[in-house]
Amino acid sequence: MDRRTTLKWMFTAAATVPSLRFGITSAWAGEAAARDVAADQAGYGTDPDLMKEWKSGGPWPLTLTENARATAKALCDLIIPADDVSPAASSVGVVDFIDEWISAPYPQQRGDRPVVLNGLLWIEAESQKRFGQSFPALSEAQRAQIADDLCSPAKAKPEFADAVKFFSKFRDLTAGGFYTTPVGMNDIGYRGNVPLTSFEGPPLEALKKAGLA
Amino acid sequence: MSFIQSTQADKNTYDVIVVGSGAAGGQTAYTLAMEGARVLMLEAGRKYEPASETPMMQVNSQAPLRGAGTPEKPFGFWDATIDGGWDVPGEPYTSASEDPERQFRWWRARMLGGRTNHWGRISLRNGPYDFKPHTRDGLGFDWPMNYQDLAPYYDKVEMLIGVYGENDGLENTPNSPAGVLLPAPKPLVSDLLFKKHAAKVGVPTIAGHRAVLTTRLDHKRLPALLHPGNTKAQKILAADMQKRSACIFATPCGRGCSIRANYQSTTVHLPPALDTGNLDIVTDAMVRAVTKRADGKAEGVVYIDRKTGTEHRVRARIVVLAASALESVRILLNSGVANSSGKVGKYIMDTVGAGLSGQVPLLENMPLHNEDGVDGLHMYTPWWLYKEQLAGKLGFARGYHIEFGGGRDMPGMGIASGLEWLNGGTYGKKFKEDARRYYGSFFYMTGRGEMIPNEDCYAELDPTVKDKFGIPVLRFHWKWSQHELGQAAHMEKTFADILDVMGGRYARKPQAGNKAIKQGGVIIHEVGGAIMGTDPKKSVTNSFGQCWDMKNLFITDGATLCSNADKNPTLTIMALAWRSADHMLSLMKKKEL
Numbered sequence: 033m034d035r036r037t038t039l040k041w042m043f044t045a046a047a048t049v050p051s052l053r054f055g056i057t058s059a060w061a062g063e064a065a066a067r068d069v070a071a072d073q074a075g076y077g078t079d080p081d082l083m084k085e086w087k088s089g090g091p092w093p094l095t096l097t098e099n100a101r102a103t104a105k106a107l108c109d110l111i112i113p114a115d116d117v118s119p120a121a122s123s124v125g126v127v128d129f130i131d132e133w134i135s136a137p138y139p140q141q142r143g144d145r146p147v148v149l150n151g152l153l154w155i156e157a158e159s160q161k162r163f164g165q166s167f168p169a170l171s172e173a174q175r176a177q178i179a180d181d182l183c184s185p186a187k188a189k190p191e192f193a194d195a196v197k198f199f200s201k202f203r204d205l206t207a208g209g210f211y212t213t214p215v216g217m218n219d220i221g222y223r224g225n226v227p228l229t230s231f232e233g234p235p236l237e238a239l240k241k242a243g244l245a
Numbered sequence: 246m247s248f249i250q251s252t253q254a255d256k257n258t259y260d261v262i263v264v265g266s267g268a269a270g271g272q273t274a275y276t277l278a279m280e281g282a283r284v285l286m287l288e289a290g291r292k293y294e295p296a297s298e299t300p301m302m303q304v305n306s307q308a309p310l311r312g313a314g315t316p317e318k319p320f321g322f323w324d325a326t327i328d329g330g331w332d333v334p335g336e337p338y339t340s341a342s343e344d345p346e347r348q349f350r351w352w353r354a355r356m357l358g359g360r361t362n363h364w365g366r367i368s369l370r371n372g373p374y375d376f377k378p379h380t381r382d383g384l385g386f387d388w389p390m391n392y393q394d395l396a397p398y399y400d401k402v403e404m405l406i407g408v409y410g411e412n413d414g415l416e417n418t419p420n421s422p423a424g425v426l427l428p429a430p431k432p433l434v435s436d437l438l439f440k441k442h443a444a445k446v447g448v449p450t451i452a453g454h455r456a457v458l459t460t461r462l463d464h465k466r467l468p469a470l471l472h473p474g475n476t477k478a479q480k481i482l483a484a485d486m487q488k489r490s491a492c493i494f495a496t497p498c499g500r501g502c503s504i505r506a507n508y509q510s511t512t513v514h515l516p517p518a519l520d521t522g523n524l525d526i527v528t529d530a531m532v533r534a535v536t537k538r539a540d541g542k543a544e545g546v547v548y549i550d551r552k553t554g555t556e557h558r559v560r561a562r563i564v565v566l567a568a569s570a571l572e573s574v575r576i577l578l579n580s581g582v583a584n585s586s587g588k589v590g591k592y593i594m595d596t597v598g599a600g601l602s603g604q605v606p607l608l609e610n611m612p613l614h615n616e617d618g619v620d621g622l623h624m625y626t627p628w629w630l631y632k633e634q635l636a637g638k639l640g641f642a643r644g645y646h647i648e649f650g651g652g653r654d655m656p657g658m659g660i661a662s663g664l665e666w667l668n669g670g671t672y673g674k675k676f677k678e679d680a681r682r683y684y685g686s687f688f689y690m691t692g693r694g695e696m697i698p699n700e701d702c703y704a705e706l707d708p709t710v711k712d713k714f715g716i717p718v719l720r721f722h723w724k725w726s727q728h729e730l731g732q733a734a735h736m737e738k739t740f741a742d743i744l745d746v747m748g749g750r751y752a753r754k755p756q757a758g759n760k761a762i763k764q765g766g767v768i769i770h771e772v773g774g775a776i777m778g779t780d781p782k783k784s785v786t787n788s789f790g791q792c793w794d795m796k797n798l799f800i801t802d803g804a805t806l807c808s809n810a811d812k813n814p815t816l817t818i819m820a821l822a823w824r825s826a827d828h829m830l831s832l833m834k835k836k837e838l
Contacts, residue, residue: 075315075316075317076309076317076318076322077317078317078318078327078328078329078330078333078334079291079327079328080309080317080318080322082298082299082300082303082322082323082500083297083298083300085307086307086308086309090309091309110672110673111672111673111676112676112677113673113674113677115674115677117677118677124306125306129306129311132309132310133310136309136310136315138310138315138316138317139316140313140315141310176673179672179673183670183671183672184665184669184670184671185665185670186665186669186670187669187670200663200665200670203670203672203676204661204662204663207660207661207662207676207680208311208313208657208658208659208660208661208662209311211656211660211661211680212304212305212306212311212312212656212657212658212660213304213306214304214306216656217304217655217656219677219680219681220656220660220661220680220681220684221611221613221653221681221684221685222653222654222655222656222684223613223614223615223616223653224495224615224616224617224653224654224655225302225304225495225496225617225655226495226615226617227302227493227494227495228493228494228495228615229493230494231430231431231459231492231494231617231618231619232431233430233431233432233433234431234433234434234614234616235612235614237612238434238611238612238614239434239437241607241610241611241612242434242437242438242607242608242611243438243441243607244434244437244438244441
């Protein structure tokens with residue numbers, strides 16, 4: 033990636049960064065939620081090897097601190113916990129994925145980065161404020177109390193507006209990270225990606241369900 | 246003959262130089278090489294081998310960012326496009342206006358086979374009206390040919406590449422002769438749901454047409470129909486058809502296909518053409534200009550070897566530009582040839598695009614089943630309001646078709662995103678239940694409509710900007726007319742009506758035309774810029790893509806299209822290219838060239 037492209041992307045990203053005014057300092061004794069992303073960090077290029085197995089941390093370094101990862105893990109698993117069908121989000125690499133996403137050198141991800149980092153700091157500060165403990169150390173009920181204030185954009189109190197935007201973004205990233213894995217695809221009901229010798233169309237019960245048979 | 250280096254190409258002699266290796270270049274080189282002409286193909290991008298480079302069966306969690314699009318891979322990580330997209334590093338283009346509504350976007354690829362490696366494979370024939378639009382409504386330009394002139398070539402292309410579909414005989418939606426089309430795939434639940442409910446508002450639904458092998462090609466019957474009297478070509482083609490597999494109903498076509506079950510130039514045109522021994526290919530060859538002989542005819546082309554930076558000149562009896570419509574325009578403008586009409590760069594068109602999507606409760610909580618199918622357009626809606634339109638009842642002059650779909654596709658990053666408008670916003674076990682409930686219940690409709698050529702849409706050389714090779718770049722001028730804006734508004738209104746009868750919910754209301762319409766170029770159906778015609782003062786080429794001013798210079802890509810019917814242009818480009826190549830062969834045989 034040449035310098036001009038980098039600057040163009042950064043400009044695009046800057047234009048999309050929402051203003052976040054949490055007005056708090058880090059709950060981790062002044063520690064940032066992530067290491068800096070290099071301004072000239074390259075992406076995977078316009079001709080990446082499509083046949084290799086790509087892993088989070090491969091194309092560019094991950095940047096979340098251990099504390100921030102712990103908070104992210106607790107939040108992922110609050111959004112997508114284990115149930116009868118599938119395990120919790122963090123068990124299939126969703127924390128690594130979110131770290132990969134917010135550490136990526138592209139405009140959309142550079143735009144999401146401050147939303148996620150400030151949001152994780154806010155969650156941590158809010159946990160300390162309400163319960164005197166770090167978010168990962170809270171009980172399920174205590175975490176739910178915070179999440180209940182943030183999960184519904186229509187019902188949330190105005191004072192939580194920025195945190196609600198963060199929660200929605202984090203939920204989208206968690207869902208995207210989870211449901212794209214084989215475990216998540218199976219959970220959501222995707223039954224494709226199977227080589228077939230013929231395609232027989234939908235089963236009768238599916239047509240009946242839609243009022244077509 | 247095969248893949249060769251620039252230094253070797255310099256020494257050889259050829260009958261024809263073909264610039265470009267996509268749908269137009271592939272078809273032109275195929276026809277010429279199969280019929281015995283010695284061809285040199287120049288491709289600006291790198292060599293590409295679908296058999297070893299196509300990510301078959303990979304899932305999104307194996308890709309960076311779960312496969313989401315980025316500026317380096319705008320259609321997602323697995324998309325086949327190499328070194329391309331809306332921006333090609335070091336190879337800019339410019340827009341004359343700062344106003345986004347008057348800007349043009351240009352998708353390019355720099356790879357063997359060009360954009361055929363990733364395209365949607367939708368293969369619709371122009372109908373009889375589409376060749377005589379000016380006669381019909383007084384707008385735009387008539388083609389210097391009619392449907393009957395091109396029909397035999399549509400037949401040939403469909404038989405060669407393999408197109409599924411059915412013959413429904415609807416107005417201006419031609420049938421193919423018996424034995425040409427492959428069986429259409431079975432419809433999905435969402436297709437049948439659309440068909441049932443759209444009929445209530447008078448919108449018809451028929452089988453889609455795409456270049457995907459739902460069954461294997463008949464290698465015993467087809468070669469003799471495609472190359473009558475040419476036993477060598479028949480034998481080569483029969484052997485190659487047997488190497489193409491039928492679709493396995495898995496892996497999106499946009500990734501390309503390692504088993505050659507859909508059409509891309511690299512898997513259908515180039516292998517048999519290379520097997521003839523008549524085709525040489527130089528990749529990484531960026532053509533700058535057509536060179537001219539003392540007698541005014543084309544001598545050859547000058548190109549820059551991307552790997553060494555050195556300039557090379559090659560010569561032939563005929564030069565064919567098939568670099569994609571606008572890249573061919575750029576080469577013509579940089580050559581300063583074939584432009585006594587002043588029409589090079591004029592009348593560029595894209596397809597009108599607008600869409601609406603929603604959520605359909607009838608599709609919630611479906612019994613689990615595999616809906617990958619052939620990856621799109623099992624069914625579609627051809628334009629259906631010809632009579633009302635001709636009677637002036639619609640307020641815009643040309644039609645559109647509808648591409649639609651729902652279905653239980655392989656989950657990508659958007660899956661289960663933004664469900665708040667449906668469920669209020671949940672988390673935990675409830676969120677997982679919601680994700681299952683809503684997955685597969687979303688439905689989209691997108692219109693693809695005809696744009697009428699106008700004086701405000703053209704390309705010229707930018708007076709100052711050059712690419713990294715020092716070649717002047719294109720600067721675009723763009724303005725939709727009221728016909729396109731009216732059509733886009735009609736699309737969204739119609740889609741909302743259909744969604745209503747399906748019992749669907751939409752996240753946003755239909756919009757005014759200038760808000761609904763996609764930016765110029767975004768549908769990636771750009772054509773025109775060197776239009777064909779009957780008058781050398783008003784057009785650049787004749788119906789064979791042969792330049793009026795330079796008889797041995799041909800254009801076989803979309804640049805010659807003088808109208809852009811709603812039917813996606815690639816099939817028509819291939820049919821025109823085959824017809825042009827036949828004409829070149831006949832002129833060479835008669836020693837006229």
